[in-house]
Amino acid sequence: MRAPRWIGLPVAAVVLVAGVIGVQLANGGGTYEPLKPSDPCAERTVTSRADGIDGLTERLVLLGINNAACTLGVTREALTLELAQTSTRTDAEIDALRAGLIEAVRQMKKDGSLPPASDLVDEALASANLNGLLERAIRLIPDSVIDSALKTDDVLERAIDDLDLRDLLANLDDQGDLERQVEAAVTEAVKDSLLDRLRNLI
Amino acid sequence: MRRAVAPLLAVTVAMVLADSAVVTLALPDILQNLDASVGQVAWVLIAYNLVLGVAAVPAAAAFARVQPRVFSAVGVAVFAGASAWCALADSIEVLIIARCVQAVGGALALIGCLEQLVEVRGERRGVATWVTAGVIGTAAGPVAGGLLTQAISWQAIFVVQVPFALLAVPAALSVASAPPQEADRHRPAVRANITLALMSAALTAALFLLVLLLVEGWGRSPATAAVTVSVVPIAALAAGPLVRLLRPPHDVVEVAVGCFLVAGGLAALAIPPSAHLAWTIAPQALVGLGLGLTVDRLTSQAMEMRLPRARHAGWTISARHVGVVVGLAILTPVFTADLQDAQEPAQEAITSLVLDAPLPPDDKIAVAQALGDALSDERGQVPDLHPAFASLDVDPRYRAATDQLERDLDSQLERAATWAFRDSFLIGAGIALLALLSSLRLRRRTS
Numbered sequence: 001m002r003a004p005r006w007i008g009l010p011v012a013a014v015v016l017v018a019g020v021i022g023v024q025l026a027n028g029g030g031t032y033e034p035l036k037p038s039d040p041c042a043e044r045t046v047t048s049r050a051d052g053i054d055g056l057t058e059r060l061v062l063l064g065i066n067n068a069a070c071t072l073g074v075t076r077e078a079l080t081l082e083l084a085q086t087s088t089r090t091d092a093e094i095d096a097l098r099a100g101l102i103e104a105v106r107q108m109k110k111d112g113s114l115p116p117a118s119d120l121v122d123e124a125l126a127s128a129n130l131n132g133l134l135e136r137a138i139r140l141i142p143d144s145v146i147d148s149a150l151k152t153d154d155v156l157e158r159a160i161d162d163l164d165l166r167d168l169l170a171n172l173d174d175q176g177d178l179e180r181q182v183e184a185a186v187t188e189a190v191k192d193s194l195l196d197r198l199r200n201l202i
Numbered sequence: 203m204r205r206a207v208a209p210l211l212a213v214t215v216a217m218v219l220a221d222s223a224v225v226t227l228a229l230p231d232i233l234q235n236l237d238a239s240v241g242q243v244a245w246v247l248i249a250y251n252l253v254l255g256v257a258a259v260p261a262a263a264a265f266a267r268v269q270p271r272v273f274s275a276v277g278v279a280v281f282a283g284a285s286a287w288c289a290l291a292d293s294i295e296v297l298i299i300a301r302c303v304q305a306v307g308g309a310l311a312l313i314g315c316l317e318q319l320v321e322v323r324g325e326r327r328g329v330a331t332w333v334t335a336g337v338i339g340t341a342a343g344p345v346a347g348g349l350l351t352q353a354i355s356w357q358a359i360f361v362v363q364v365p366f367a368l369l370a371v372p373a374a375l376s377v378a379s380a381p382p383q384e385a386d387r388h389r390p391a392v393r394a395n396i397t398l399a400l401m402s403a404a405l406t407a408a409l410f411l412l413v414l415l416l417v418e419g420w421g422r423s424p425a426t427a428a429v430t431v432s433v434v435p436i437a438a439l440a441a442g443p444l445v446r447l448l449r450p451p452h453d454v455v456e457v458a459v460g461c462f463l464v465a466g467g468l469a470a471l472a473i474p475p476s477a478h479l480a481w482t483i484a485p486q487a488l489v490g491l492g493l494g495l496t497v498d499r500l501t502s503q504a505m506e507m508r509l510p511r512a513r514h515a516g517w518t519i520s521a522r523h524v525g526v527v528v529g530l531a532i533l534t535p536v537f538t539a540d541l542q543d544a545q546e547p548a549q550e551a552i553t554s555l556v557l558d559a560p561l562p563p564d565d566k567i568a569v570a571q572a573l574g575d576a577l578s579d580e581r582g583q584v585p586d587l588h589p590a591f592a593s594l595d596v597d598p599r600y601r602a603a604t605d606q607l608e609r610d611l612d613s614q615l616e617r618a619a620t621w622a623f624r625d626s627f628l629i630g631a632g633i634a635l636l637a638l639l640s641s642l643r644l645r646r647r648t649s
């Protein structure tokens with residue numbers, strides 16, 4: 001017995017609807033959502049398009065925020081937005097950030113991506129605004145002497161300890177102020193590191 | 203003049219019903235030009251449908267006491283005058299009031315035009331013309347509104363209605379007929395009207411939400427959105443030949459299949475694989491076919507052989523527009539809340555892309571600052587990131603990477619907006635399935 005002709009209408013509708021929804025789903029329709037942030041506690045490799053101190057700082061900050069986010073149990077994106085958008089930082093955030101940055105230095109030392117101090121001297125001197133004679137004298141010091149006197153990880157860890165992160169984060173919009181604070185902390189760290197070295201020698 | 207009467211009355215019916223959704227694509231322009239809030243501007247749409255839904259039944263009751271030609275002419279004239287007032291409105295409050303008056307005129311015009319069309323074309327053809335004009339108007343409203351807004355301005359939507367409506371006034375006056383004297387012989391077709399109301403709510407999801415997704419979510423121009431949503435009326439026209447080919451034995455089959463197609467189309471609109479306009483074509487074709495199979499059949503069922511005709515027309519108009527308002531009332535809070543909820547994942551996705559962008563740190567910081575400003579100016583809408591990138595001064599070596607970042611960020615916003623509309627489209631599909639269940643109990647009146 002032949003099915004009546006009108007059955008074609010509901011059958012065509014079912015085929016059309018199943019076909020359209022099937023094609024949408026087969027092409028990823030069910031998963032067309034915003035990018036999901038990755039787990040901050042998973043190992044992350046970071047790169048930078050910049051060389052020297054800028055590149056080093058960027059990689060440190062990216063790893064440091066990632067480590068801090070892992071400690072705080074949030075995504076690194078949520079923490080970045082929190083730090084950028086609100087003016088009050090909790091003690092937990094500051095502590096996590098400091099620990100995260102120090103952990104980042106250790107990670108970079110471990111994977112060999114931390115440059116020797118001699119690699120950074122020229123750039124540091126160019127921006128240090130030192131007396132010309134002193135600057136020339138420092139430039140004459142052989143790289144091996146600098147590298148044995150100053151360990152990059154030691155200087156960075158001291159600088160991170162010295163930094164007033166709360167004050168630093170309050171001035172994110174002021175690039176000049178930011179650089180002044182970082183420079184002061186790094187200079188202090190270099191001085192402390194050298195003194196420590198001298199004390200050990202004596 | 204006699205020959206032009208029926209077309210002019212049909213155009214008036216189409217305009218009144220097109221006005222139910224005609225401003226959808228103009229809402230962003232109205233919001234900006236009249237310095238309104240999102241909540242206020244939604245009332246430009248809601249007020250018209252609410253007043254039309256509420257006024258239709260009393261208007262039909264009043265019809266029996268007035269000369270039909272006077273009733274129709276007054277209705278069309280009020281509609282024309284209020285349309286001109288809408289175009290001249292210089293504040294959102296005035297526009298909303300003018301839209302209310304326009305809806306009152308529209309309610310009178312719809313009831314009056316039905317009787318005039320029956321007078322001119324006879325019972326069956328007159329009602330069919332009225333129903334068809336309504337379906338075309340409903341489906342074509344957003345398209346016409348979008349094209350006019352893009353080509354001229356939002357005011358043009360209302361200005362173009364005035365000459366047609368003014369020509370319809372003498373047309374209505376030229377049809378002499380006595381006030382109908384029929385007593386209330388039939389009860390309202392409750393089931394058909396409920397199904398019609400549910401379908402109107404579902405179709406609101408299709409037309410209103412899709413237009414918003416295209417313009418606000420995917421950043422397309424009103425004209426592009428208008429051309430895109432023209433698939434719905436074109437597909438609606440294809441429903442007739444399909445029915446003639448397959449000859450279903452009962453209206454119930456057509457209506458049930460139509461409801462199913464609308465539900466399927468809305469479900470498909472909830473899951474596009476990307477923000478490419480092509481992915482909306484097939485779902486819209488399903489919705490259009492469904493609209494073509496249901497709205498005129500349900501309207502005919504609710505009115506066919508029921509007297510007084512005007513009273514039953516009043517119920518169908520009321521059902522349609524109350525359905526639109528209920529649809530807006532259900533869907534608007536859902537998608538606005540979802541859009542709000544989508545901000546966080548969108549911002550995190552944007553942050554992730556900026557942090558990992560292959561750009562020097564200074565450029566990343568500049569991008570982040572520009573984006574921060576753009577995001578804080580969003581006023582509850584999906585932000586336009588292009589001005590932030592256009593003002594960036596980056597090293598030419600990194601221009602390509604910056605352009606790629608802009609495309610990736612736009613893609614994240616499109617993903618977030620699409621995601622935010624998903625629940626609303628699925629709710630619309632659910633309402634269409636409710637209409638399907640309701641339609642299965644429809645029976646053709648035989649007496």
